[in-house]
Amino acid sequence: MMFLSLLVFSPLLGIVLLMFVRKTDERMIQWLGTAATVPPLILALFAFVQSGRGFRLERLDEARDWVRLTDLPFLTDAAYVIRYELGIDGLSLVFIVLTAVLATLAALASMLVKTEKKGYFLWLLALEIGMLGVFSAANFVWFFLFLEVTLVAMFLLVGKWGGLERERAAYSYLLYNGLGSALLLVVIAVLLARTGTANFALLHEMLHNPAAEGQLIAPLTAEGRRWLLGGLLLAFAVKLPAVPFHRWLIRVHVEAPPPVVMLHAGVLLKIGAYGMIRFGIGLFPDEFRSFAGVLALFGVINVLYGALLALRQRELKRVLAYSSVSHMGVVLIGLGALNEAGIQGAVLQSIAHGLISSLSFLLVGVLAHRMGTTDINRLGGLTKAMPLFSGYLLTAALALLGLPGLAGFVGEFTSFLGLFQTKPALAAVGALGLIFAAVYSLKAVLDITFGRPRDRREAVVGSREPQASAASLGEPQGGVVDLQGKEAVPAFILVALIVAVGVYPQLLAAPLTAVVKTMMNGLGG
């Protein structure tokens, strides 16, 4: 079976074809770039539907010989063999579907990108390969390899196609995530060196089966394991990001081109959550228990800190950036709860936030393009000129604040439900953040849609004549036009998905149940 390889590497076809397109043929590049994201989408949805019908995902596992590091006489034949291994379960599948959907939508939204389109799409597709690979890898070395593909692709996408401060944002991204990755690499090296394998399933076996312990090449003490888990959690906390490490996220959210932020906020941040669940709980369940309190505490700090700072921002992108920080806190809260609802909630929250932040940044992209600014002080009364757009923006805000019936509610509710069971006091404090969420998201969006610009001198109200002052900054292209067909399609799809998850969370919860059950068994509760 080559299904997973096909799924992960199918955007490569688009990359190869794009190489042959002339740089100036922008329509062709846009078309081809978008089309290239469709095959993984079809394959991912196919797998999703099939697994819903009872297809066993293990049958998709792939393994191929890759490299053998050494064959010293005292080692077993399997020691230090690193294979090319892909394999998914319900947890990875959910993230793969999210990635594939958002990649296609981001490619559609990329029509607003005008400069050097060819290079842009090449790296966007490379980014997609990296993200799909991260969730499909069944082996630490390949996980890391795909993770670094996303690092390089994002650096170039932010640094070349971003806003004014793009290079700073790109470096910020590179250094924070580079440190996270470096830490992860040390952990991987220790695990690989001591157990002789990088395969997740084998590692799990080696670490937990007392019979296999004798096969360890060098001992892994209990304290050593705690350090390893600490390193893992710290590495993924940078990628999530948890609060002291969040500065890069703000810069990237503000400076990166909006379609890239759709993928960044929608998928890349979730690698942090995925990593904590897959490796933290998956490989070190016993040690994870002792970290749960810290995680929950950091979760609450994230939620409150993000929400409070979001309240004070007058730039829509920054509001959304801090709201991302706040929402990723909910993921930590879910993990810190250490029960079935919590873990389930963390995953649901990841997916929900992926969809919602993508919708928000899709709209931000349109707004920046039309108005030349996303400064809330200078925007107002958009409902008149852009009624459809304003409707979508309001929907995004409602989803963001966790309105029941929309996706955001499901994730937050389940996560907090989990934490209230185990650490009610902490959960009560954290829940305050949800109130702030309502305030900051409504305040920002209502100011833009119904309010008046505060800064009258440089206002860019939604009148049909482009403002003279606006022309000086970034030149809104043409007059103020409402959301058009091509832009409305991805927005509509996202809203539909948000509603679907909100109304029928079982859609996502079903593939997760089995995985979460296994993890709970590991956690012993």
Place this chain on the structure above:
Amino acid sequence: MNDVWQSDWSMMAPEWIVLAAAITLLVMDLALPSSRSRRPLAWGAAAAAALAMIATAAMIPAESASILHDTFRLDAFAKAFKLVVLAGGALALLLVAEWAPKEGSPHRGEFAYMMLFALLGAMMMASSGDLLTLFVSLELLSVSSYILAGLRKTAPASNEAALKYVINGGIATAIMLFGMSYVFGLTGTTNLGGIARRLQETNEPYMLALAFLLLLIGVSFKLATVPFHMWAPDVYEGAPVPATAFFAVVSKTAGFVLLLRLLVTIFAAAPAEGRDPSSLLLSMQPVITVLAGLTMIIGSVVALRQRSLKRLLAYSSIAHAGYLLAGFAAMSWAMIDSLWMYLLVYTLMNIGTFAIIAHIVNETGSDDLDGLTGLYRHRPLLAAALGLFLLSLAGIPGTAGFIAKLHIFIGLVVTEPGHYVLAAVMAITTVISYVYYFNLIVQLFFRPTFTAPLGRLPAGLSTAVIFCALGTLAIGWAPGLAYDMLARFGHFGDFLP
């Protein structure tokens, strides 16, 4: 005397090829009229190095053996490192063939054959089984290198480089020789295997430790590791680019060959003072660990502030020497494996980078990093290749640099207790190195260009770039290629005599 002449001289075939080529080229340079271009000589030298490489590769299946009273050893270690040294030498000679500096000094024949002599020194070093051969081959490499550094006769910087190199190198050699005298004094033999055996019977741990440190200082000069790294940036900057490439790659490889042949062979089983360590080498582990950490930190931090590409790569090569030294400090079973792997990869990615820098220096006459700005716009493939080398130097997965670094990491943590601090330092300095490698990538791809477009890459340089790029990608995606070689070398099981 008889058995000397009846030795199996065919074991030295690669050395003979290089020596014959060097002498032929020397004579041709004398005989040819001065109006004739000396460029073909460099091509000939490169071909000779490639031929020697093939000859070495052909000997891989042969049993390890030694001739000339065990002064010349042909074990797996010798073959493996000779291959790396020859690959680096052949590629550097391609750079020599296309050397066309702006200051207009005519192409010199000695560039080609001096480099061959230096290469011969490095090869002999890999095969040495005796302090004397080791020392003589080291001197052959060093003296030829001093001349190479000063080949831009009209450029003050080049003269400065040569002078600095001579003085520093001379001091290092003297210190090393002093150390060797202690070893000889303690054992009464110059044969490495013999020394190792006799040392087990002696009981002079302090004298021995002194000898070890003196030798380590001498080797550190060659490796350009802290605290004896100061000469490297000046020499690298002043020397002509092909010579810089040679120093960065071949000399560094030779330095590690020296480190392993000399220090490991002699001291691996030597008695040590103190409770725990079973050998002098192991008891010196903390010293080497500290030096490795400092080398990584100083190399990568100082590189942040460089604007000259050659200086930048000099500091980057210091940082890489630190990674290699970390691999050595680990002293795990993976030690020689990981050093070989890293040096092979390091050769490919560095020569590739230097080939492109050579082109820029040829065309613009300067090695300022401004020369890279906007390269992507008129030479996208060249920019992509350089981007690949830089990613590999930074150790990003998908390139050979990652595989090599991963192996060192594994070596660092495989022992119990692991060298976690060193691993952490290596991880952090790697991230620091992202800043300057990615800064070059930013220059290449993001910035608009101000300079005139570069001309096409000449044949020699493009051969080197293509070879290195393919190698970097191949080992990055199919590391089995290189690891199969290691398996064929038996993971250097016969290293200790």
